[in-house]
Each structure stands twice: as structure tokens, then as C-alpha cells.
Amino acid sequence: MSTHEREPIGVIGTGYVGLVTAAGFAELGNEVYCIDIDAAKIQGLNEGRIPIWEPGLTELVERHRGRLHFSTDLTEALEHARLLFVAVGTPPTYSGDADLSAVHAVVAAMPPSDRHALVMKSTVPCGTGDHIKRAFREQGKEGFRYVSCPEFLKEGSAVKDFLSPDRVVIGDDGDWAGEAVAELYSPLDAPVVRTDIKSAEMVKLASNAFLATKISFINEIANVCEETGADVVEVARGMGLDDRIGPKFLQAGIGFGGSCFPKDVSALKQLAGNSGYHFQLLNAVIEVNELQKRRVISKLEKHLGTLVGKEIGLLGLAFKPNTDDMREASSLVLSARLQAAGAKVRAYDPVAEEEARRLLSGVDLVASAEAAVDGADAVVLVTEWPEFRELDLAAVAESMRGSLLIDGRNFLDPEKLRAAGFAYEGIGRPNGGDGPPGNAEEGDGGGRTPQR
Numbered sequence: 001m002s003t004h005e006r007e008p009i010g011v012i013g014t015g016y017v018g019l020v021t022a023a024g025f026a027e028l029g030n031e032v033y034c035i036d037i038d039a040a041k042i043q044g045l046n047e048g049r050i051p052i053w054e055p056g057l058t059e060l061v062e063r064h065r066g067r068l069h070f071s072t073d074l075t076e077a078l079e080h081a082r083l084l085f086v087a088v089g090t091p092p093t094y095s096g097d098a099d100l101s102a103v104h105a106v107v108a109a110m111p112p113s114d115r116h117a118l119v120m121k122s123t124v125p126c127g128t129g130d131h132i133k134r135a136f137r138e139q140g141k142e143g144f145r146y147v148s149c150p151e152f153l154k155e156g157s158a159v160k161d162f163l164s165p166d167r168v169v170i171g172d173d174g175d176w177a178g179e180a181v182a183e184l185y186s187p188l189d190a191p192v193v194r195t196d197i198k199s200a201e202m203v204k205l206a207s208n209a210f211l212a213t214k215i216s217f218i219n220e221i222a223n224v225c226e227e228t229g230a231d232v233v234e235v236a237r238g239m240g241l242d243d244r245i246g247p248k249f250l251q252a253g254i255g256f257g258g259s260c261f262p263k264d265v266s267a268l269k270q271l272a273g274n275s276g277y278h279f280q281l282l283n284a285v286i287e288v289n290e291l292q293k294r295r296v297i298s299k300l301e302k303h304l305g306t307l308v309g310k311e312i313g314l315l316g317l318a319f320k321p322n323t324d325d326m327r328e329a330s331s332l333v334l335s336a337r338l339q340a341a342g343a344k345v346r347a348y349d350p351v352a353e354e355e356a357r358r359l360l361s362g363v364d365l366v367a368s369a370e371a372a373v374d375g376a377d378a379v380v381l382v383t384e385w386p387e388f389r390e391l392d393l394a395a396v397a398e399s400m401r402g403s404l405l406i407d408g409r410n411f412l413d414p415e416k417l418r419a420a421g422f423a424y425e426g427i428g429r430p431n432g433g434d435g436p437p438g439n440a441e442e443g444d445g446g447g448r449t450p451q452r
């Protein structure tokens with residue numbers, strides 16, 4: 001099917017998933033009608049302002065401006081498109097359940113029709129499709145079809161992930177809508193999983209929960225490495241060559257964050273609980289992750305003693321590189337814990353400063369890595385931004401008051417750090433005797449890490 005025959009679609013919700021889905025399909029030649037209740041956001045989009053920091057997205061939207069329509073009104077989308085992708089927020093509630101109020105608002109806004117279908121892109125609990133179909137019946141909209149088509153894009157590589165997905169998952173009731181969605185994705189030439197709606201919903205939650213479990217597992221292995229003297233980077237290398245395990249998501253660090261893993265793990269745990277099943281594994285995944293964010297504190301205290309009055313420089317605040325997103329970022333817990341322990345915190349992030357000003361209090365936000373480390377008793381690498389590998393380590397060591405660097409993402413080269421005079425601590429990595437007594441490699445008592 002050439003581009004001029006590709007059917008127009010609607011996308012409801014212009015957040016990460018919505019905007020990337022819209023721009024991605026425009027790239028594939030579809031006319032896309034984007035709807036959002038946020039009038040200011042729609043006005044911004046119509047004026048070319050992209051509300052999220054995502055590599056390549058602004059260019060893609062610019063390139064397809066002619067095919068992308070932004071409005072707060074559903075009419076045009078309903079007129080031109082029969083497939084309406086739903087990409088609204090489903091944030092966690094206090095109970096850990098997913099808040100589906102925005103989804104239900106979309107359902108209520110749909111007119112009776114037998115030529116339209118909702119295609120769910122938002123992450124929703126298993127069973128949501130049934131709820132929506134029941135709501136359609138109760139609202140006299142029996143003709144409206146429903147398809148589950150979860151999105152697996154990662155922040156920071158969302159455009160690439162949309163255009164070259166590992167797989168496309170389509171859950172439907174075997175009607176025209178499932179076929180039409182499969183046709184939409186056909187140019188991507190990705191494996192397509194055609195299944196029932198419930199299973200498609202569960203693929204998404206289970207995939208995120210499994211990736212989070214893999215991270216918590218390697219983080220616990222890292223913690224055992226610290227007690228035994230093994231190197232988690234080597235361990236992960238050896239594990240990852242087994243194609244039943246795979247090398248991806250075996251990067252030990254100071255915990256996973258973001259708008260998805262924490263939310264989806266707790267939503268799945270809650271979903272299981274609501275169905276009477278106690279999902280023990282996920283309890284541990286969450287607990288390990290919360291503890292992992294705090295282990296840096298004990299590392300700092302091991303070297304510096306009390307943190308009262310100490311100056312700690314944080315390199316990176318976003319939950320991962322290539323995004324300005326700080327939702328559930330480890331930096332939030334770490335900076336709060338540091339301040340609670342009496343330390344002064346100075347921090348730098350290449351793109352998340354605005355978010356940090358909104359989310360962090362009591363942290364001195366500075367405009368460069370050099371400023372963040374200047375006069376610091378210790379530095380912690382929190383987010384593995386590529387620019388931190390370009391730092392002049394000797395100059396950093398010179399400008400610091402102390403010599404301790406904790407690499408929270410095992411991103412830097414320990415040998416180079418030591419050569420530059422740092423006392424080095426990684427996550428699950430041998431610290432080459434830089435540690436005070438009690439460290440696995442330490443033969444005899446070395447005393448606290450020297451202050452310059």
C-alpha cells in the first residue's frame with residue numbers, strides 16, 4: 001500500500017507515547033489527527049513547540065507538519081479516521097493501581113459508531129479492554145471496536161524504537177480493527193504478535209516487570225560482589241553471553257527510575273493482589289530498587305564518616321541519559337537522603353535543570369559538571385551522560401576538596417580515575433583497596449579516605 005493509500009488515524013493524548021506514535025505514523029505516510037484536552041499544549045504544537053525533550057522528535061514533527069493536525073476537538077479525527085489510538089496518562093494511584101480516569105474520559109467522549117475503534121497504546125492493567133467494551137455497551141456504543149496495541153518505546157530513543165520495534169503486539173477480537181492496525185504497522189517489517197486483548201495487555205506489564213526484575217537482580221549480584229571481591233561488570237559480561245540471559249539490562253547501578261518501570265511493577269503487583277495472588281517477586285524487585293538508591297549513602301559514610309557539613313557533587317539528575325525526565329529518578333531519593341544526613345548538595349544535569357528546579361529543593365543546581373565538583377568532598381555519578389566521560393579528571397581531582405568519586409552507573413574507567421588520584425567506588429566493582437577497613441580486598445586497616 002503506497003503512502004497515498006495509507007489510512008488517516010487519530011491519536012488521543014500528545015505525551016511521550018502519543019506524540020512519538022503520531023510522528024512515527026506521519027513518517028510512514030499517514031495523515032494523523034492529534035487530540036489533547038490541554039489547549040495550551042495544542043496551541044504550542046500548532047506553533048511548532050514540542051513539549052518534551054526527545055532526540056529526533058522535533059525534526060520528525062517538523063518534517064511532517066503537513067500530515068500532523070493538532071486540536072482539542074475530536075470532530076475532525078472522527079470524521080477522517082476510523083482508528084483512534086489512545087495515549088493518555090495512566091499514572092499510579094496511592095494504592096499502586098493505575099489511574100484510568102483519563103482513559104474512561106476518552107471512552108465517554110466517543111459517539112455511538114460502528115466504523116470506529118479505540119486502539120489502546122497507554123499502559124493499562126490486564127482486563128481494561130473488557131471494562132471498556134462493557135462501558136461501550138452500557139453507553140449504547142456496541143458498534144465501537146477495541147484493540148490493545150501496547151507501546152514499548154524507551155525515552156531517549158523513542159523515535160528509533162517506534163520505527164524499528166522488536167515486535168508489534170496486537171490484541172483484538174478478530175474483527176476488522178485488528179487487521180487494520182496490523183496493516184498500519186506492516187511497513188515496519190517487525191514481528192507481529194496477534195493475540196487476544198487480555199494477553200496483549202499482560203505482555204506489556206510483564207515485559208516491563210521482567211526488565212525491572214533483571215535490573216534488581218544484577219543490582220543484588222553487584223551487592224554480593226562488593227562483599228566477595230568479584231566485579232559485577234565481568235559477571236554481567238559472562239552471564240550476558242548466554243542467549244537465554246542476553247547482555248541487555250544487566251547494567252548494575254543505583255536503581256531504575258522513570259515513568260514506566262516503578263509504575264508498571266507496582267500496577268502488576270496490585271493487579272495480582274486484586275485477583276487474590278501475592279506476587280512475591282515484585283515485592284522484592286521494588287524493595288531492592290529502593291534500597292539500591294540509598295546504598296550510595298553508606299558508601300559515602302564509609303569513606304567520609306559523618307556527612308554533616310560535607311559538600312557532595314552530583315553528576316546527572318535525569319532518570320537516565322538522553323532525556324530531561326526526572327520521574328522516579330534515583331537522584332530524587334539520593335539528594336533528599338544526603339540533605340537529611342546533613343550534607344550540602346550541588347548538582348548538574350545537561351538537560352534536566354528545569355525539571356530539577358521544579359522537583360528538587362535545597363539542592364544547589366549549577367550550570368556545569370566542573371561547577372558541581374568544585375570544592376566537593378565527594379562526587380557521585382548519578383546519570384551516565386556521555387559528556388561525563390570527557391571530563392578532565394585531573395582538573396576535577398584538583399578542584400575537589402576531597403578525592404572520593406562514586407560511579408553510580410559503572411560508567412567511568414576505574415583505572416583512569418585512580419591514575420588521576422581519585423578514591424574510587426563503583427557499584428559491585430572492586431575498589432582496588434581504595435576503601436577503608438572492612439573492604440573485601442583490604443588486608444589491613446587503611447583508615448578513612450584522605451581529605452585534601
Ligand code: UDX
Nearest residue numbers: 151152153154155249250251253256257258260319320
Ligand atoms: C522502559 C522500557 O524499557 C520501555 O520498553 C517501556 O516502553 C517504557 O519503560 P524507559 O523507562 O524509557 O523505558 O527507560 P529504560 O531505558 O528502560 O530504563 C529504565 C531505568 O532502568 C532507568 O532508570 C535506567 O537507568 C535503568 N537501567 C536500565 C538500569 O539500571 N540498568 C540497565 O541495565 C538498564
